């Protein structure tokens with residue numbers, strides 16, 4: 001069976017090299033071989049405090065970044081979650097079969113609330129909406145970074161629970177996580193993951209950063225005082241992170257990078273990392289700048305109409321199975 005790929009991104013700005021190497025680069029690559037659906041999850045973005053005007057703009061900017069990095073509307077379905085009411089409807093149905101304890105144990109929920117984000121029902125049930133996103137289109141492969149594995153587990157459990165109770169409706173989806181760079185770490189604290197919401201700009205490399213800025217950020221990345229380039233995530237998390245980034249950008253195994261840079265000192269190594277990162281992402285910024293907002297909005301409009309049609313057909317099967325829906 002041809003795999004159906006689904007993945008989502010929150011329209012929250014600051015898309016960084018962790019997002020790119022962990023997830024979005026695979027989005028573009030997978031289009032050649034699979035049936036691909038990519039969604040800008042604006043309803044998810046409403047679970048934390050937000051500004052409606054900024055959200056509207058971020059939806060278009062996020063689509064622009066995805067198009068710039070190679071998501072191709074002729075080969076993939078690209079749209080925003082709120083264009084398709086089926087997401088919220090299926091989330092409600094799945095919510096009726098989700099034990100509260102499962103949601104309370106989610107790392108993302110615990111981290112957000114511990115960081116002082118005001119708790120609300122949407123933030124709590126976030127993984128249920130995510131499960132609905134995936135299952136709505138019967139996707140079976142979900143390209144994401146390491147931090148989303150737990151949510152995919154919930155999705156799998158819900159699919160199984162539903163199928164056991166109402167018949168075989170959903171395939172059981174799997175996470176598709178890259179071997180290196182599934183968890184790119186912060187440049188200022190290499191023990192924490194690189195994050196869109198870190199208030200320190202220096203902690204990340206945005207996909208839209210200029211080459212000079214990228215070099216500056218990599219040069220100032222926190223490392224250690226032993227000058228040997230070596231892969232050891234416990235003793236040398238900063239250098240190991242840069243090695244992973246470099247390996248992900250060049251395709252060269254970490255061991256051969258270590259051989260090459262072991263004794264040249266951190267300065268030379270960091271400059272080499274900057275060179276490959278710039279070569280990898282500079283074209284994304286150039287293509288981003290060439291895209292017109294009006295054209296991007298049209299891509300989303302058309303994608304939303306198509307997604308809604310597809311979802312409608314699938315969703316009727318769910319409604320019938322659970323005993324509700326149109327007469």
Ligand code: AMP
Pocket residue numbers: 008009010018019020021022023024143144145146147148181182183184185193194195196
């Ligand atoms: P988000 O930033 O939460 O919208 O995530 C978008 C995608 O990027 C998801 O698939 C995440 O798993 C992935 N991702 C986010 N942060 C990182 C990171 N630091 N390293 C690798 N992948 C990441």
Ligand code: TRP
Pocket residue numbers: 006007008009010041044129130133134142143144148151
């Ligand atoms: N929760 C994901 C993140 O924060 C975004 C997301 C929402 C998603 N729905 C999805 C990812 C469905 C994959 C599939 O990155």
